[in-house]
Amino acid sequence: MNASAGQPFIDLRSDTVTLPTEAMYDRIRSAPLGDDGLDGDPTAVELERFTAELLGKPAGLYAPSATMANLLAILAQVPRQDAILLGAASHIYTAERGAATFTGAFYQPIPDPDGALDLAALKATLASTKGNLKPALVCVETSHNNEGGAVASLAHMQAVHQAAQGAGVRVHLDGARLFNAALALGRPAAELCAQADTVSVCLSKGLSAPMGAVLVGPQATIGRARLLRKLIGASQRQVGIAAAAGLEALQSMIDRLADDHATARTLAQGITPVTGLRIRQPQTNIVQVDVAATGMNAREWEAVLRERGVLVRPWGPHLLRCVTHRHIAGDAIRAAIEAFAAVAARPAIA
C-alpha cells in the first residue's frame, strides 16, 4: 500500500487511533443527559454502575482519561509523603510521573520484567523501614504496555495481592487494557480485579470509545476520588455524551478484541522470518520489533515504513511498537508484512 498514491496509512501506532462506531454515535444521540456536577448525569451514572458491576467492585467513577483515573486512585489512597511501589517499566512510573507533582507521594520502582513485579524485591521493599517511607499502595499493570502487551498470570496477581495485604497495603490495577489481559488469560475481567482494591479501565483504546476511563473500587474510596476529581476541575456537565460511547464500548466491543490478538499474531508470524528483525511474540495486541541487527535504528525504520504507508512507533533506540486494532484487517496486515520485508531487503542494509 502506498500512502503517497492516496491510499490510507496502515496505522499501527496505537489502538488509541480507533474511531467511534456508528452504534456509539446512535447511543450518544439518544443518551439521557443531566448535570454531573449537580444531581448527576444519568448516562454517566449508568456507566459507573455498569463498570463497577462488570468488574465486581462496589462503585465506579467516570474520568476523562486513564491517566486521570490512575491519578485519582493514587490521590484517594496515598497520603502525601507515603510511597507507591510500582513496576519500573509501568505506564504510571514511566509516563505519568508528572502526577507526582499533585500526589506528593514517593514513587518507588520495582523491577517488572515481562509485566510481572519481582516478588522478592516487592516483599523486601514492603518490609523495609529504610528512609522512613511508608508504603501506601502497590500498583500493577495488565496488559503491560511497555512490556509488549505482556499479561502476568493470575497466580502472580494473587501473590502480589497477598504480599501487599500482608503489609497492610492496598493494590491498584492499571487496567488500561484490562480486557485484553482477561482475554489472554481466558478469565472474566472481574477475576483479575479481585486481586486489586481499585482498578482503572480505559474506554478509548481497543474498545474504540472516543474518550474516557472508569475507576472502580470501594464506595468510600470512589467517593473520595469523586471529590478529588472536582478539585482538579474534571467534574463535567452533560458528560453522558461521552459516557454513552463508553457504555457501548463495554457492552459490545470487548469480545472483538480477540480479532486484534489474532491480527497481532499474524503480523508477528509474518515478520519473524524477515532478516535482522527480532520479534517479541505477542500475548495480546502489541507486537514489539527489535531492529538492532538490521543496521538501521528505530527512527530510520519508522521513516522508511511511513514511506511505504505503514505507521509504527519507535519504542526505544532499536525497538518498534506495532499495535493492532479494529481498523487493521487481514489485508492491512499482509501489506504491513510486505513493507517490513521490502525495507529489510533494501540493498543498503543487505
Ligand SMILES: Cc1ncc(COP(=O)(O)O)c(C=O)c1O
Ligand atoms: C497501561 C496504560 N495506562 C494508562 C495509560 C494512559 O491512558 P491515556 O493516555 O488515555 O490517559 C496508557 C496509555 O497508553 C497505558 O498504556
